[in-house]
Amino acid sequence: VYDCHEVSYAAYSELFNPVIGCIVRAIEQRCLGYAEAVITVSHAVADYLRRFNPSTEVIYNCPRVDDIPRLSKEQARVLLGIPLNAFVISSVGNIRYDCRLDLLLAVASLTKREDFQYLIVGGGPLASEFKREIKKAGDTRLTALPQVPRELALLYVSASDLTWAVYQNSLNPRMTIPWKFFESLACGVPVVVERDTVRAELVRELKCGLVLGNDDPGDISQVIIRLAKNPDQICRMRAEAKHAFATQFNWETMSDRLVGLYERLQLAVAHAA
DSSP: OEEEOSOHHHHHHHHTOHHHHHHHHHHHHHHHTTOSOEEESOHHHHHHHTTTOSOEEEOOOOOOGGGSOOSOHHHHHHHHTOOTTOEEEEEESOOOTTBOHHHHHHHHHHOOOTTEEEEEEOOSTTHHHHHHHHHHHTOTTEEEEOOOOHHHHHHHHHTOSEEEOOBOSSHHHHHOOOHHHHHHHHHTOOEEEESSSHHHHHHHHHTOEEEESOOOHHHHHHHHHHHHTOHHHHHHHHHHHHHHHHHTSSHHHHHHHHHHHHHHHHHHHHHHO
8 A cells, every 4th residue: 555645756856856856756656556555645646646546545634533622722822821812823833845934924024913923833944944034023923932742732723713824836735735734623723725725625615714815915914814803704714624623534534444445455355365
């Protein structure tokens, strides 16, 4: 069984160079023909992989129900020392090359409301560089914290009003879905994503967040301000996110799919014998 977590050739092209990406693509396409089954992380990646192996199934990378904090947003904020009356926009997860945290900083610089707080939690290859940028900005509304245990990371998500899940406009980020997306659904937190992505399709389908029409910081600032002024819309988005997690996008549901796939393979092997 081949477990594919991203568009492999695009990821290697973006992380290293296009030559390595081409080599990875050739190897992957050849090896896919030998797999009894393929599992991957989104329908867009699955559509690509099915060109080489039709036995491809989507298993979304979702949290378990038991992993999600049982505390309310207010209780989580009290524990974490976050102001109760703030509008908190968070990015909880690895800080890597494709994160558009530079855009978030530009949005923050144009959004002058004192009740807005920007919370970035995570490590990763660009964490030190990003923290230097925050220090240089000198904005007390910006807080950057190091990587924390997952239980605490989910508590920071639960304490937020909006999750920043915006990435570079390149192939791999467009076709894949980061952990923070499903963690936000699980915690009942609306997400903000960029257009022309798998995440945008899900946000529109589930009605659980904002899809940005462009990457202009001024426009994005106004979109977020309008949302912050509309608590009824936020409540609806929170409810839709929680419903999506409870009914579809949880690991209990996904693990049943995964076990079913291996059971079918086991039966196929037994019949072949």
